[in-house]
Amino acid sequence: MDDETVGIALVLTSAVGFGTLGIFGVIAAEEGLSIPSVLALRFSLATVVVWAVRWYRDRFRVPSGRVLAIAVALGAIGYATQSGLYFFGLEFMTAGMVAIVLYTYPAFVVCLVAIANPDRVTRILLVALGLSISGVALITGVDPAGADPRGVVVVLGAAFAYSLYIVVSQRALATVDAExxxxxVLPAAAASFVAFGLGTNTLAMPDGAIGWGVVFAIAILATVVPVLTFFAGIARIGASRASIISTAEPAVTVALGALVLGEPVTVVTIGGGALVVAGVILIQREDA
Incomplete structure (x- = not known):
């Protein structure tokens, strides 16, 4: 296969991997695992694997003090907040609905860009923003199945935290590569959840094969594999095309939620999700 085909396949693999996160999150909750426990183990295990891969590739380098401080802050505050709110949202809504609402984060990025650089906001970006907001409003107001208003607020908070993470990351990436x-970022996020779990006395190891299995699935299949394949895909087809292809992620979560967890999928859910994804695609094409 040529580089373009391989790149598309890698990004689709990444989208599928990230799309499983909500499914495994629901199963972890059913196994009685607390959010701090799951996420502390997720980021700790992912750190070990990512560092091992980078050592094997002879790419293990420590960035400068300023960039290192930014990476730690991004993990301990930005990524930890986004992940914590994402998993908290699963307590109120279906995995598919959480994935759709989270995908409004590019719209938040547009809002942040508008505040910092109003000249960069175009009519197309405003249309994209309207599509994303309309999609969430549609599934929240018309389709109450799985769309608890509390969950929508929580996951919108996760989307906002992720948008801040992206904006700050883009500045850091001017001096260091994404990998x-x-x-x-990963170990900083792990340390944040370890500290939170110890402080709230909610940190505990999984009990049994299913518990450990879902933790390893979250760390490897829903974190390490999609992160590495996404970077590899970007190297072959570029960031803009990779971002557009990755919009398959919420569709994967919705489909797996219905197949694995028996979550309801209505015409309104599909329509609202389509509006959100259309907004994301417009944003990515405008940025290209």
Whole structure:
């Protein structure tokens, strides 16, 4: 296969991997695992694997003090907040609905860009923003199945946190590659959840094969594999095309939620999700 085909396949693999996160999150909750426990183990295990891969490739480098500090802050505050709110949202809504609402984060990025650089906001970006907002409003107001208003607020908070993470990351990536940044974001996020779990007395190891199995699935299949395949895909087809292809992620979560967890999928859910994804695609094409 040529580089373009391989790149598309890698990004689709990444989308599928990230799309499983909500499914495994629901199963972890059913196994009685607390959010701090799951996420502390997720980021700790992912750190070990990512560092091992980078050591094997002879790419293990420590960035400068300023970039390292930014990476730690991104992990301990930005990524930890986004992940914590994402998993908290699963307590109120279906995995598919959480994935759709989270995918409004590019719209939040547009809002942040508008505040910092109003001249960069075009009519197309405003249309894209309207599509994303309309999609969430549609599935929240018309389709109450799985769309608890509390969950929508929580996951919108996750989307906003993720947009801040992306904006700050883009500045850091001017001086360090994405894989190196991720290698230091992951352990910082792990440390944040370890500290939170110890402080709230909610940190505990999984009990039984299913519990450990779902934790390893979250760490490897829903974190390490999609992160590495996404970076590899970007190297072959570029960031803009990769971002557009990755919009398959919420569709994967919705489909797996219906097949694995028996979550309801209505015409309104599909329509709202389509509006959100259309907004994301417009944003990515405008940025290309």
């Amino acid at each position: 190196t940044l991720t290698a230091f």
